[in-house]
Amino acid sequence: MPKPWGPTTTAIHAGRRFNPTRAVTTPIFQTSVFQLLENREGAEFAASVEPPAFYTRWGNPNQSEVEAVLAELEGAERALVTASGMAAFALVFEAFLKTGDHLVAPSAIYLGTEQLIRRWEAERDLKVTWVQNTLDQGEWEAAIRPETRLIWVETPSNPTLALTDLAAVAALGRKHGIRTVADNTFPSPIHTKPLDFGIDLSVASATKYLAGHSDVVAGVLAGREADVVACWHLSKIWGPTLDPMAAWLLHRGLKTLALRVRRSSDNAQALAQWLLWQPHVARVDYPGLPTHPGHVVAARQMDKGFGGMVCFELAAGLLAGQRFCEALEVITRGVSLGGVESLIQHPASMSHLKTAPEVKARLGITDGLLRFSVGIEDQPDLIADLEKGFQAAAGAR
Incomplete structure:
Protein backbone atom coordinates (compact mmCIF):
# COMPACT_ATOMS: atom_id res chain seq x y z
CA MET A 1 0.00 0.00 0.00
CA PRO A 2 1.24 3.54 -0.74
CA LYS A 3 2.56 5.41 2.25
CA PRO A 4 0.75 8.63 3.29
CA TRP A 5 3.93 10.62 2.74
CA GLY A 6 4.53 14.00 1.17
CA PRO A 7 6.39 14.21 -2.15
CA THR A 8 9.86 14.82 -0.72
CA THR A 9 9.62 12.00 1.83
CA THR A 10 8.33 9.78 -0.97
CA ALA A 11 11.18 10.74 -3.29
CA ILE A 12 13.78 9.95 -0.64
CA HIS A 13 12.35 6.75 0.83
CA ALA A 14 9.76 5.09 -1.44
CA GLY A 15 12.16 2.86 -3.37
CA ARG A 16 14.48 1.78 -0.59
CA ARG A 17 13.26 -1.84 -0.65
CA PHE A 18 15.30 -2.23 -3.85
CA ASN A 19 18.54 -1.38 -2.03
CA PRO A 20 19.98 -4.76 -0.96
CA THR A 21 22.86 -3.13 0.93
CA ARG A 22 23.25 -1.19 4.18
CA ALA A 23 24.37 1.95 2.34
CA VAL A 24 22.08 4.92 3.02
CA THR A 25 22.39 5.94 -0.62
CA THR A 26 21.86 3.01 -2.96
CA PRO A 27 25.08 2.10 -4.79
CA ILE A 28 25.22 2.22 -8.57
CA PHE A 29 24.79 -1.32 -9.86
CA GLN A 30 27.00 -0.75 -12.89
CA THR A 31 26.65 -4.24 -14.30
CA SER A 32 25.06 -5.76 -17.37
CA VAL A 33 24.37 -9.15 -15.79
CA PHE A 34 23.84 -10.68 -12.35
CA GLN A 35 25.02 -14.00 -10.94
CA LEU A 36 22.39 -16.73 -10.72
CA LEU A 37 22.75 -18.70 -7.50
CA GLU A 38 21.07 -21.75 -9.04
CA ASN A 39 19.64 -22.79 -12.39
CA ARG A 40 16.07 -22.40 -11.18
CA GLU A 41 16.60 -18.65 -10.73
CA GLY A 42 17.41 -18.29 -14.41
CA ALA A 43 14.08 -19.82 -15.39
CA GLU A 44 12.15 -17.76 -12.83
CA PHE A 45 13.76 -14.47 -13.80
CA ALA A 46 13.35 -15.13 -17.53
CA ALA A 47 9.61 -15.58 -17.00
CA SER A 48 9.10 -12.60 -14.66
CA VAL A 49 8.40 -8.93 -15.36
CA GLU A 50 11.35 -6.60 -14.89
CA PRO A 51 13.44 -8.69 -12.47
CA PRO A 52 15.94 -6.34 -10.77
CA ALA A 53 18.84 -8.83 -10.67
CA PHE A 54 18.95 -10.80 -13.93
CA TYR A 55 20.07 -8.73 -16.94
CA THR A 56 20.04 -4.92 -17.01
CA ARG A 57 18.05 -4.66 -20.26
CA TRP A 58 15.29 -6.42 -18.30
CA GLY A 59 15.83 -4.64 -14.99
CA ASN A 60 18.34 -3.32 -12.48
CA PRO A 61 18.05 -2.27 -8.79
CA ASN A 62 18.71 1.37 -9.72
CA GLN A 63 15.94 1.29 -12.31
CA SER A 64 13.54 -0.48 -9.95
CA GLU A 65 14.21 1.98 -7.15
CA VAL A 66 13.56 5.09 -9.20
CA GLU A 67 10.50 3.52 -10.84
CA ALA A 68 9.00 2.82 -7.40
CA VAL A 69 9.54 6.48 -6.49
CA LEU A 70 8.03 7.77 -9.73
CA ALA A 71 5.00 5.50 -9.44
CA GLU A 72 4.32 6.81 -5.93
CA LEU A 73 4.78 10.44 -7.01
CA GLU A 74 2.38 10.00 -9.95
CA GLY A 75 -0.16 7.98 -7.95
CA ALA A 76 0.30 5.10 -10.39
CA GLU A 77 0.31 1.33 -9.98
CA ARG A 78 3.60 1.06 -11.83
CA ALA A 79 6.19 3.14 -13.69
CA LEU A 80 8.82 2.39 -16.33
CA VAL A 81 11.94 4.44 -16.98
CA THR A 82 13.52 4.68 -20.42
CA ALA A 83 16.61 6.13 -22.06
CA SER A 84 14.78 9.35 -23.07
CA GLY A 85 11.39 10.98 -23.02
CA MET A 86 10.92 10.24 -26.70
CA ALA A 87 11.68 6.56 -26.03
CA ALA A 88 8.81 6.50 -23.51
CA PHE A 89 6.48 8.24 -25.97
CA ALA A 90 7.44 5.83 -28.78
CA LEU A 91 6.77 2.83 -26.53
CA VAL A 92 3.27 4.11 -25.82
CA PHE A 93 2.58 4.54 -29.53
CA GLU A 94 3.89 1.07 -30.35
CA ALA A 95 2.01 -0.58 -27.49
CA PHE A 96 -1.40 0.98 -28.05
CA LEU A 97 -1.64 1.96 -31.72
CA LYS A 98 -1.66 -0.14 -34.85
CA THR A 99 -1.68 0.62 -38.59
CA GLY A 100 -4.69 2.64 -39.67
CA ASP A 101 -5.74 3.79 -36.19
CA HIS A 102 -6.82 7.33 -35.34
CA LEU A 103 -5.15 9.68 -32.85
CA VAL A 104 -6.39 12.96 -31.38
CA ALA A 105 -3.75 15.47 -30.29
CA PRO A 106 -3.38 19.22 -29.71
CA SER A 107 -2.19 21.27 -32.68
CA ALA A 108 0.42 23.07 -30.56
CA ILE A 109 2.61 20.22 -29.37
CA TYR A 110 6.24 19.40 -28.62
CA LEU A 111 8.15 19.18 -31.91
CA GLY A 112 9.58 15.73 -31.13
CA THR A 113 6.11 14.34 -30.45
CA GLU A 114 4.84 15.85 -33.69
CA GLN A 115 7.71 14.24 -35.59
CA LEU A 116 6.80 10.87 -34.05
CA ILE A 117 3.18 11.36 -35.10
CA ARG A 118 4.19 12.39 -38.63
CA ARG A 119 6.35 9.28 -38.95
CA TRP A 120 3.40 7.12 -37.95
CA GLU A 121 1.24 8.98 -40.48
CA ALA A 122 3.73 8.26 -43.26
CA GLU A 123 4.66 4.69 -42.35
CA ARG A 124 1.66 3.30 -40.45
CA ASP A 125 -1.21 5.17 -42.10
CA LEU A 126 -2.07 6.78 -38.76
CA LYS A 127 -5.00 9.19 -39.01
CA VAL A 128 -4.70 12.31 -36.87
CA THR A 129 -7.11 15.04 -35.83
CA TRP A 130 -5.41 18.13 -34.44
CA VAL A 131 -7.36 20.08 -31.82
CA GLN A 132 -6.86 23.82 -32.25
CA ASN A 133 -8.51 25.18 -29.10
CA THR A 134 -7.63 22.78 -26.29
CA LEU A 135 -10.03 24.56 -23.92
CA ASP A 136 -12.99 23.80 -26.19
CA GLN A 137 -14.37 20.46 -25.03
CA GLY A 138 -16.70 20.38 -27.99
CA GLU A 139 -13.72 20.31 -30.34
CA TRP A 140 -12.24 17.32 -28.49
CA GLU A 141 -15.60 15.55 -28.69
CA ALA A 142 -15.99 16.32 -32.39
CA ALA A 143 -12.55 14.86 -33.11
CA ILE A 144 -13.53 11.36 -31.93
CA ARG A 145 -14.05 8.66 -34.55
CA PRO A 146 -14.97 4.96 -34.26
CA GLU A 147 -11.32 4.08 -34.99
CA THR A 148 -9.86 6.51 -32.42
CA ARG A 149 -7.52 4.60 -30.12
CA LEU A 150 -5.53 7.31 -28.35
CA ILE A 151 -6.05 10.86 -27.07
CA TRP A 152 -2.76 12.65 -26.39
CA VAL A 153 -2.63 15.85 -24.36
CA GLU A 154 -0.02 18.27 -23.06
CA THR A 155 -0.89 20.61 -20.26
CA PRO A 156 0.59 23.13 -20.12
CA SER A 157 1.66 22.60 -23.71
CA ASN A 158 5.07 23.02 -25.28
CA PRO A 159 5.85 25.73 -26.24
CA THR A 160 2.84 28.03 -25.87
CA LEU A 161 1.59 26.88 -22.44
CA ALA A 162 -1.95 26.15 -23.62
CA LEU A 163 -4.12 24.34 -21.04
CA THR A 164 -6.31 21.26 -21.41
CA ASP A 165 -8.97 20.16 -18.94
CA LEU A 166 -7.61 16.75 -17.94
CA ALA A 167 -10.75 15.57 -16.17
CA ALA A 168 -12.91 16.43 -19.17
CA VAL A 169 -10.60 14.66 -21.64
CA ALA A 170 -10.37 11.63 -19.34
CA ALA A 171 -14.17 11.46 -19.14
CA LEU A 172 -14.34 11.67 -22.93
CA GLY A 173 -11.89 8.79 -23.21
CA ARG A 174 -13.88 6.64 -20.79
CA LYS A 175 -17.12 7.44 -22.60
CA HIS A 176 -15.74 6.16 -25.91
CA GLY A 177 -13.38 3.48 -24.61
CA ILE A 178 -10.26 5.38 -25.72
CA ARG A 179 -6.96 5.38 -23.85
CA THR A 180 -5.84 8.85 -22.72
CA VAL A 181 -2.21 9.92 -22.30
CA ALA A 182 -0.87 13.14 -20.78
CA ASP A 183 2.63 14.51 -21.33
CA ASN A 184 3.35 15.72 -17.80
CA THR A 185 6.84 17.08 -18.49
CA PHE A 186 6.11 20.74 -17.79
CA PRO A 187 4.19 20.56 -14.48
CA SER A 188 5.78 17.39 -13.04
CA PRO A 189 3.78 15.44 -10.44
CA ILE A 190 4.48 18.21 -7.92
CA HIS A 191 2.01 20.48 -9.71
CA THR A 192 -0.18 17.97 -11.58
CA LYS A 193 -0.95 14.27 -11.28
CA PRO A 194 -2.86 13.41 -14.47
CA LEU A 195 -3.97 10.02 -13.14
CA ASP A 196 -5.84 11.77 -10.31
CA PHE A 197 -8.03 13.32 -13.01
CA GLY A 198 -8.72 9.99 -14.71
CA ILE A 199 -5.99 10.03 -17.38
CA ASP A 200 -4.76 6.50 -18.16
CA LEU A 201 -1.03 7.13 -18.66
CA SER A 202 1.26 9.94 -17.54
CA VAL A 203 4.45 10.27 -19.59
CA ALA A 204 7.35 12.68 -19.29
CA SER A 205 10.82 13.58 -20.31
CA ALA A 206 12.55 12.89 -16.99
CA THR A 207 15.49 14.83 -18.39
CA LYS A 208 13.71 18.00 -17.34
CA TYR A 209 12.25 18.74 -13.89
CA LEU A 210 12.37 15.18 -12.58
CA ALA A 211 16.15 14.88 -12.87
CA GLY A 212 16.52 18.63 -12.67
CA HIS A 213 20.25 19.20 -13.10
CA SER A 214 20.79 19.05 -16.88
CA ASP A 215 23.09 16.04 -16.47
CA VAL A 216 20.97 13.07 -17.54
CA VAL A 217 18.62 12.11 -20.38
CA ALA A 218 15.71 9.87 -19.34
CA GLY A 219 12.01 9.23 -19.81
CA VAL A 220 9.18 7.76 -17.76
CA LEU A 221 5.67 6.43 -18.23
CA ALA A 222 3.34 5.65 -15.34
CA GLY A 223 -0.13 4.20 -15.07
CA ARG A 224 -1.99 0.96 -14.53
CA GLU A 225 0.03 -2.20 -14.06
CA ALA A 226 -1.20 -3.83 -17.29
CA ASP A 227 -0.43 -0.79 -19.45
CA VAL A 228 3.06 -0.29 -18.06
CA VAL A 229 3.88 -4.00 -18.31
CA ALA A 230 2.78 -3.96 -21.96
CA CYS A 231 5.29 -1.18 -22.56
CA TRP A 232 7.98 -3.06 -20.61
CA HIS A 233 7.62 -6.10 -22.87
CA LEU A 234 8.34 -3.84 -25.85
CA SER A 235 11.20 -2.15 -24.03
CA LYS A 236 12.77 -5.54 -23.31
CA ILE A 237 12.80 -6.23 -27.06
CA TRP A 238 13.78 -2.77 -28.34
CA GLY A 239 16.26 -2.00 -25.59
CA PRO A 240 15.75 1.73 -24.79
CA THR A 241 17.21 0.91 -21.37
CA LEU A 242 18.03 3.59 -18.84
CA ASP A 243 21.54 2.74 -17.71
CA PRO A 244 22.24 2.32 -13.95
CA MET A 245 24.25 5.54 -13.63
CA ALA A 246 21.47 7.58 -15.27
CA ALA A 247 18.84 5.90 -13.08
CA TRP A 248 20.91 6.75 -10.01
CA LEU A 249 21.26 10.38 -11.13
CA LEU A 250 17.52 10.57 -11.79
CA HIS A 251 16.76 9.31 -8.28
CA ARG A 252 19.23 11.76 -6.78
CA GLY A 253 17.48 14.58 -8.62
CA LEU A 254 14.04 13.44 -7.47
CA LYS A 255 15.03 13.86 -3.84
CA THR A 256 14.95 17.64 -4.29
CA LEU A 257 12.15 17.72 -6.88
Missing part, protein backbone atom coordinates in the same frame (compact mmCIF):
# COMPACT_ATOMS: atom_id res chain seq x y z
CA ALA A 258 9.53 19.43 -4.72
CA LEU A 259 12.00 22.03 -3.45
CA ARG A 260 13.30 22.85 -6.92
CA VAL A 261 9.95 22.91 -8.69
CA ARG A 262 8.30 25.14 -6.11
CA ARG A 263 11.24 27.55 -6.12
CA SER A 264 11.28 27.80 -9.94
CA SER A 265 7.51 28.17 -9.95
CA ASP A 266 7.66 31.02 -7.44
CA ASN A 267 10.35 32.69 -9.55
CA ALA A 268 8.32 32.22 -12.73
CA GLN A 269 5.17 33.71 -11.20
CA ALA A 270 7.06 36.81 -10.05
CA LEU A 271 8.90 37.24 -13.34
CA ALA A 272 5.76 36.75 -15.43
CA GLN A 273 4.06 39.53 -13.50
CA TRP A 274 7.15 41.73 -13.91
CA LEU A 275 7.30 41.06 -17.66
CA LEU A 276 3.72 42.29 -18.08
CA TRP A 277 4.95 45.79 -17.29
CA GLN A 278 7.90 45.85 -19.68
CA PRO A 279 7.29 48.17 -22.67
CA HIS A 280 9.08 45.93 -25.19
CA VAL A 281 6.86 42.92 -24.39
CA ALA A 282 3.82 42.36 -26.59
CA ARG A 283 2.40 39.48 -24.54
CA VAL A 284 3.20 37.11 -21.68
CA ASP A 285 1.96 33.52 -21.56
CA TYR A 286 1.93 32.00 -18.09
CA PRO A 287 -0.87 29.91 -16.55
CA GLY A 288 -0.50 31.71 -13.22
CA LEU A 289 -1.62 35.02 -14.72
CA PRO A 290 -5.36 35.77 -14.58
CA THR A 291 -5.02 37.03 -18.17
CA HIS A 292 -4.06 33.56 -19.41
CA PRO A 293 -7.02 31.92 -21.21
CA GLY A 294 -6.46 28.68 -19.31
CA HIS A 295 -5.93 30.21 -15.88
CA VAL A 296 -9.18 28.87 -14.40
CA VAL A 297 -8.39 25.33 -15.58
CA ALA A 298 -4.80 25.65 -14.37
CA ALA A 299 -5.95 26.82 -10.94
CA ARG A 300 -8.22 23.78 -10.71
CA GLN A 301 -5.71 21.10 -11.75
CA MET A 302 -2.30 22.54 -10.78
CA ASP A 303 -1.31 22.39 -7.12
CA LYS A 304 1.02 24.78 -5.27
CA GLY A 305 2.06 26.80 -8.31
CA PHE A 306 1.89 27.02 -12.07
CA GLY A 307 5.29 25.75 -13.16
CA GLY A 308 8.61 27.22 -14.16
CA MET A 309 7.94 27.90 -17.85
CA VAL A 310 7.17 31.41 -19.12
CA CYS A 311 6.74 32.47 -22.74
CA PHE A 312 6.85 36.09 -23.77
CA GLU A 313 6.86 37.87 -27.09
CA LEU A 314 9.01 40.84 -28.00
CA ALA A 315 7.09 43.39 -30.05
CA ALA A 316 10.11 44.14 -32.26
CA GLY A 317 10.26 40.60 -33.63
CA LEU A 318 13.04 38.38 -34.96
CA LEU A 319 16.17 40.49 -34.59
CA ALA A 320 15.10 41.67 -31.15
CA GLY A 321 14.71 38.07 -30.03
CA GLN A 322 18.19 37.19 -31.26
CA ARG A 323 19.82 40.21 -29.63
CA PHE A 324 17.94 39.63 -26.39
CA CYS A 325 19.30 36.11 -25.97
CA GLU A 326 22.84 37.09 -26.96
CA ALA A 327 23.02 39.76 -24.25
CA LEU A 328 22.21 37.52 -21.29
CA GLU A 329 24.85 36.44 -18.76
CA VAL A 330 23.03 34.63 -15.95
CA ILE A 331 20.32 33.06 -18.10
CA THR A 332 21.77 30.43 -20.42
CA ARG A 333 20.83 29.99 -24.07
CA GLY A 334 19.69 26.40 -24.40
CA VAL A 335 16.85 24.35 -25.87
CA SER A 336 15.97 22.24 -22.84
CA LEU A 337 14.19 23.16 -19.61
CA GLY A 338 13.62 22.16 -16.03
CA GLY A 339 17.14 22.47 -14.65
CA VAL A 340 18.30 24.47 -11.66
CA GLU A 341 19.70 27.04 -14.08
CA SER A 342 17.47 29.35 -16.10
CA LEU A 343 17.44 28.59 -19.82
CA ILE A 344 16.07 30.64 -22.68
CA GLN A 345 15.60 30.02 -26.33
CA HIS A 346 14.34 31.95 -29.33
CA PRO A 347 12.46 29.28 -31.34
CA ALA A 348 12.25 31.32 -34.56
CA SER A 349 16.04 31.44 -34.88
CA MET A 350 16.91 28.25 -32.99
CA SER A 351 14.79 25.11 -32.58
CA HIS A 352 12.20 26.02 -35.23
CA LEU A 353 14.39 27.89 -37.73
CA LYS A 354 13.78 25.28 -40.45
CA THR A 355 10.13 24.71 -39.55
CA ALA A 356 7.61 25.59 -42.24
CA PRO A 357 5.80 28.92 -41.68
CA GLU A 358 2.38 27.27 -41.58
CA VAL A 359 3.58 24.83 -38.91
CA LYS A 360 5.05 27.66 -36.82
CA ALA A 361 1.75 29.51 -37.10
CA ARG A 362 -0.12 26.44 -35.89
CA LEU A 363 2.30 26.00 -33.00
CA GLY A 364 1.94 29.67 -32.03
CA ILE A 365 5.62 30.45 -32.68
CA THR A 366 6.06 34.08 -33.70
CA ASP A 367 9.29 35.87 -34.66
CA GLY A 368 9.57 37.53 -31.26
CA LEU A 369 8.59 34.57 -29.06
CA LEU A 370 11.00 33.60 -26.27
CA ARG A 371 10.63 30.40 -24.23
CA PHE A 372 12.01 30.96 -20.76
CA SER A 373 12.63 28.05 -18.39
CA VAL A 374 12.97 29.80 -15.05
CA GLY A 375 15.50 28.25 -12.70
CA ILE A 376 16.11 28.60 -8.99
CA GLU A 377 18.48 31.58 -9.07
CA ASP A 378 17.78 34.71 -7.03
CA GLN A 379 15.03 36.84 -8.54
CA PRO A 380 16.96 40.15 -8.50
CA ASP A 381 19.76 38.57 -10.53
CA LEU A 382 17.32 37.21 -13.08
CA ILE A 383 15.56 40.57 -13.41
CA ALA A 384 18.88 42.38 -13.86
CA ASP A 385 19.81 39.93 -16.60
CA LEU A 386 16.47 40.32 -18.37
CA GLU A 387 16.96 44.09 -18.30
CA LYS A 388 20.25 43.60 -20.16
CA GLY A 389 18.34 41.67 -22.77
CA PHE A 390 15.78 44.42 -23.18
CA GLN A 391 18.54 47.01 -23.54
CA ALA A 392 20.21 44.95 -26.27
CA ALA A 393 16.93 44.39 -28.08
CA ALA A 394 15.93 48.06 -28.01
CA GLY A 395 15.79 49.56 -31.46
CA ALA A 396 15.86 46.23 -33.29
CA ARG A 397 13.52 46.03 -36.24
